[in-house]
Amino acid sequence: MQCPPLQPAVLVKRYKRFLADVQLPHGEIITVHCPNTGAMTGCAEPGSQVWLSTSDNPKRKYRHTWELAQSPAGHWVGIHSAKANALVVEAIEQGVISPLQGYAQLRTELKYGDENSRIDIHLATEQGEQCFVEVKSVTLLAQPDTGLGVFPDAVSARGSKHIRELMAVKQQGHRAVLFFCVQHSGITSVAPADLIDSVYAQTFREAMAAGVEVLAYGAELNQHEVRLSSALPVIAQQDR
Structure with a gap:
């Protein structure tokens, strides 16, 4: 972009x-x-x-x-968190995010779920298979020495709600993806922020156990261009 x-x-x-x-x-x-x-x-x-x-x-x-x-x-x-969705859409359309290729239709801000939510990105095949993608912008570098970034950076009841909605669509037989859009050049891996929002972190792990996929991609940033470039590791549980 x-x-x-x-x-x-x-x-x-x-x-x-x-x-x-x-x-x-x-x-x-x-x-x-x-x-x-x-x-x-x-x-x-x-x-x-x-x-x-x-x-x-x-x-x-x-x-x-x-x-x-x-x-x-x-x-x-x-720091413009609302641009995370556009970055992910661009990366899907350019073939950067290989796990999200092969869909014939891409829509954004589609109403869904039982908790009055809107999915950030909805993908569908010509055969009607659906994929729901919730995008989160990650900017908190929690461990500068290891490059670990965490989400959220503040207690987020809304974030937990979005994960519950993903779990629900997974239970309905659809594909559900939580996507961490990492807009920080110092972050090389991503984890849930247990020390900031333990409820979110626990819901995150429950979702992974229920089959919700978690993807993280890092961005290359400068004053001229911002674009997603490569997958990053996701750490579900940090060592205490």
Whole structure:
């Protein structure tokens, strides 16, 4: 996925979840939109280099959107979590994600399940076989020395609900996939975040035991392009 023209800035602070103050190269401090509802642990350190897109929409209160960050260790991080779905769709269509090839139809945001959910990606063959794919953006590098990334970065009742929905469609005889879209160049493996959300982690393991597939792919990121490139290991249970 090609990035729109991005301009550099330095992060001053992130606050109220959706806002951040940044300093532009010439010294001006402005407020920008932060498109990430998570805790952003390790991704929002004051003084970090950030990259902003610009909108010409006159109805927007804040013209700039925070798209990328560079951690103090020099890792690139895609903080625009809503773009994870588009990255996965692009990678499927380009044949990057081999386990999700062979489907004739791809739809997004399809209503399904008993808990009023929308599946991120729905795949179907010409014979009517269905595959439900729930996408999660991973940006929390929990163990810098090993490259272990975890999800979620904050307690997520919604995340657990999505896993339960995947278990239900699996029980109905369909294919169910939890897909970790890793938008952090320092992450080389992924695990559920037991220490942050033990309920999610336990539901995750129950889903794997029930036949829900878990895939993780890492992204190559810079200020010009973000794209998924290779599969990463998934660790269901970390050693205590």
